[in-house]
Amino acid sequence: MLDLRLIRERPDEVQRALADKGGTELIPEILARDVERRRLLKEVEDLKAQRNVASEAIGRAKKAGQDAAAEQARMREVGDRIKALDAALKAIDEAIEALLVQVPNVPHPSVPPGKSDEENVEVRRWGTPRRFEFKPKPHEDVGGALGLLDMDRAAKLAKSRFAVMWGPLARLERAIAQFMLDVQTREHGYTELWLPHLVNADTMLRTGQLPKFEEQLFKTVEADEGRTLYLIPTSEVPLSALHGGEVLPESTLPRKYTALTPCYRREAGTYGKDMKGIFRNHQFDKVELVKLTTPARGYEELESMVGDAEDVLQRLELPYRVVERCAGDVGFSAAKGYDIEVWLPGQDRYREISSCSSYADFGGRRADIRYKPEGGGKPDFVHTLNGSGLAVGRTLIAVLENCQNADGTVSIPAALRPYVGGLERLASSR
RNA sequence: GGAGAGGUGGCCGAGUCGGCCGAAGGCAGCCGCCUGCUAAGCGGUUACAGGGCCAAAAGCUCUGUCCAGGGUUCGAAUCCCUGCCUCUCCGCCA
Numbered sequence: 440m441l442d443l444r445l446i447r448e449r450p451d452e453v454q455r456a457l458a459d460k461g462g463t464e465l466i467p468e469i470l471a472r473d474v475e476r477r478r479l480l481k482e483v484e485d486l487k488a489q490r491n492v493a494s495e496a497i498g499r500a501k502k503a504g505q506d507a508a509a510e511q512a513r514m515r516e517v518g519d520r521i522k523a524l525d526a527a528l529k530a531i532d533e534a535i536e537a538l539l540v541q542v543p544n545v546p547h548p549s550v551p552p553g554k555s556d557e558e559n560v561e562v563r564r565w566g567t568p569r570r571f572e573f574k575p576k577p578h579e580d581v582g583g584a585l586g587l588l589d590m591d592r593a594a595k596l597a598k599s600r601f602a603v604m605w606g607p608l609a610r611l612e613r614a615i616a617q618f619m620l621d622v623q624t625r626e627h628g629y630t631e632l633w634l635p636h637l638v639n640a641d642t643m644l645r646t647g648q649l650p651k652f653e654e655q656l657f658k659t660v661e662a663d664e665g666r667t668l669y670l671i672p673t674s675e676v677p678l679s680a681l682h683g684g685e686v687l688p689e690s691t692l693p694r695k696y697t698a699l700t701p702c703y704r705r706e707a708g709t710y711g712k713d714m715k716g717i718f719r720n721h722q723f724d725k726v727e728l729v730k731l732t733t734p735a736r737g738y739e740e741l742e743s744m745v746g747d748a749e750d751v752l753q754r755l756e757l758p759y760r761v762v763e764r765c766a767g768d769v770g771f772s773a774a775k776g777y778d779i780e781v782w783l784p785g786q787d788r789y790r791e792i793s794s795c796s797s798y799a800d801f802g803g804r805r806a807d808i809r810y811k812p813e814g815g816g817k818p819d820f821v822h823t824l825n826g827s828g829l830a831v832g833r834t835l836i837a838v839l840e841n842c843q844n845a846d847g848t849v850s851i852p853a854a855l856r857p858y859v860g861g862l863e864r865l866a867s868s869r
Numbered sequence: 870g871g872a873g874a875g876g877u878g879g880c881c882g883a884g885u886c887g888g889c890c891g892a893a894g895g896c897a898g899c900c901g902c903c904u905g906c907u908a909a910g911c912g913g914u915u916a917c918a919g920g921g922c923c924a925a926a927a928g929c930u931c932u933g934u935c936c937a938g939g940g941u942u943c944g945a946a947u948c949c950c951u952g953c954c955u956c957u958c959c960g961c962c963a
Contacts, residue, residue, distance in 0.1 A: 477920065477921090481920065481931095484919095490943075495888075498944070507943075
């Protein structure tokens, strides 16, 4: 959520910054409502001040044994008026809020211009895609041929876009997750958290998932008809709402959190897209990275977060490239962001495996997370950042495709072997 | 699931039969003073949000905030209702 004051004081600047992202049409209406709101606020506050003075006088009069009935009657009318104005004010506040949450974040000045992902800018490449002496297969074929990736039974158990993994493949999935957590906690200083996988509507609102992305969420019905809980689409949700409503001492920043959770997504509107295998499933594991930091360090923390994610791929020796998203593709809440795309020989192209974004103060304001500056002074909103470090399922895909052998087996990257009991290759177990 | 108790400022804790309570007192923090050092002592000070005045900052002023949302009342931290959360006891249970 943008700062209303920013829109009020520098509307032209905001409009210009949002040229590629949209939402500019909302600005004039917000401004109009804001003027109306302040007019109402002034009126009702003046009445309240009047009432406070009068009530005090009534109290004194009564104590002195005098009659104050006339004044009380007058104040009863003022009270009714206040009640009506308060209701009007509440309505207008809600209207402004509803508009404000539709306005996307303004991109950082360094973000390249552009409307769509076609105008994203490649920043660097790492590693060289391997040259195969045979035609590399897509991961669903590699895993399927080994009898380890079982999409049919998953569909029977649930529906399409779910997976069952057998034996060593299941273990490899677990190994990759453990490996990533170890890298992020031991090497990069993130604190690991274990989190709820179901969260309430308030948490979804704080993190901007609701109301905008409701159709992407699985929601549950509680037995006692209690409040609706939603399955998290990423652990970014509980992780970034964790400190909602808090004021953190600056000395404790930056906070660096990581968590391994399953992610549940409806994938509505993606029919026919990436239907094969586990590339785009309703359930997948992800190791998430979240940082809370001061505005001053916000953008250097973004760079280092990208590095933290890249490190995992380097240790696994998987080729990738880093792409900076242009203004039109940077995402609703983000001010700046990078995608890391891993090379998938089965698809013969780079595909997203991590996305790292800075929300600047946009997310902090919406979630209401502030910090208390070291030398005193007013609390200010933190910068929030998040990134995948990495998506486990997609990493598994990358291993299956990049490390496949002519005989159908898959060599397990050296870094993962300690996590699979020294196993060197995936072979058919049936 | 049953029965009770409770949610006050950074923390502890007081708030009489509703009125001068943004809230006593203590602790902690900050600024001075004092003091060979330390400790103690003395004085002052320390919440957040929003609005108005002001070119702006400073400053002044108003409104709101004692878990949240409603209600009663001229007036609510104090009374009533609902929700959320915490604690104790019993039962059940992975």
